[in-house]
Amino acid sequence: MTDPSPRRLVLWGVGTSRTLRAHWALHELGLDYECRPILPRSGETKTPEYTSLNPRQKIPLLEDGDFKIAESPAIAAYLSNTYGTCENSLIPTEPRAHATWLEWCFYTVTELDATSLYVMRRHGDLKHIYGEAPVALESASAYFATQLRHAEQALQDRRPFLVGDRLTTADILLTTCLTWAVDYRVPVTAACLNYMETITARQAYRAGLAANNPRTA
Ligand SMILES: N[C@@H](CCC(=O)N[C@@H](CS)C(=O)NCC(=O)O)C(=O)O
Structure with missing residues (x-):
């Protein structure tokens, strides 16, 4: 049966230090997400579907509804700025x-x-x-x-x-x-x-x- 309510956050990529940064930030913030476990140098970053999402053909990439963001440091910062609370924010404000x-x-x-x-x-x-x-x-x-x-x-x-x-x-x-x-x-x-x-x-x-x-x- 297909999931009738797809999750809002979709993270593309597994298996590298850069993809780990995004998975780890999601877990620090306690966020529910769907993972598309594509790997580098497997051809999976070069499919037409993925290339249309990320012309750089690199992982990780995060989709949040109709917003998408790549570059692991930017993904982690986006997640904290968008979903972080006073208790678990990953970015200092002072x-x-x-x-x-x-x-x-x-x-x-x-x-x-x-x-x-x-x-x-x-x-x-x-x-x-x-x-x-x-x-x-x-x-x-x-x-x-x-x-x-x-x-x-x-x-x-x-x-x-x-x-x-x-x-x-x-x-x-x-x-x-x-x-x-x-x-x-x-x-x-x-x-x-x-x-x-x-x-x-x-x-x-x-x-x-x-x-x-x-x-x-
Ligand atoms: N600056 C990018 C680097 C991303 C990157 O180079 N990803 C590699 C894996 S670590 C990749 O997707 N390579 C694509 C491929 O080889 O298919 C980031 O930090 O997210």
Whole structure:
């Protein structure tokens, strides 16, 4: 029997660090959603249906009724701004805390993700698609180590969250980069590992991880 009342929130994509960010944010906010478990490099991001939703042919993508939004940091921020409450908001509002949150978000997605880890992925595991480039791979790994000093230094005080006294989307972004780095056997230093251990013990992280698993989605 078909569901007579399709859910409003539909998340496309499973199986990657970027898709995990969206699943995890949905669980932090306690939101009910439908998952379309398409995978990267499977042809599923290139179908005419999906291409009409996202011409970039990338996952994740969120549909909320007639609104759609891609880019994992934007999806997490949209969900918090739209559905977050005083109790579970994932974005600080006080101007300086908000600016610091933005700084962590941009640092993580530009310096750690796009410039370092993704370059390593493209020219490492995905070299059959993006080309072999050992020099780029090595320099991206060294760049990651230098850039990670910022997080390592900030986390020396053993703070549980990057900004303020609760989880924000910046924690979601940084944690997914740290777990990605650990999977890649890129050295991650002590304070970052302690921080990651605390954050990944959260129930919403566990639930997001299960939802992001292509075998269970
Ligand atoms: N900046 C985007 C990156 C999205 C991205 O690169 N997604 C990859 C998987 S992690 C993808 O969809 N690749 C498409 C494909 O290979 O089919 C985000 O953070 O959402």
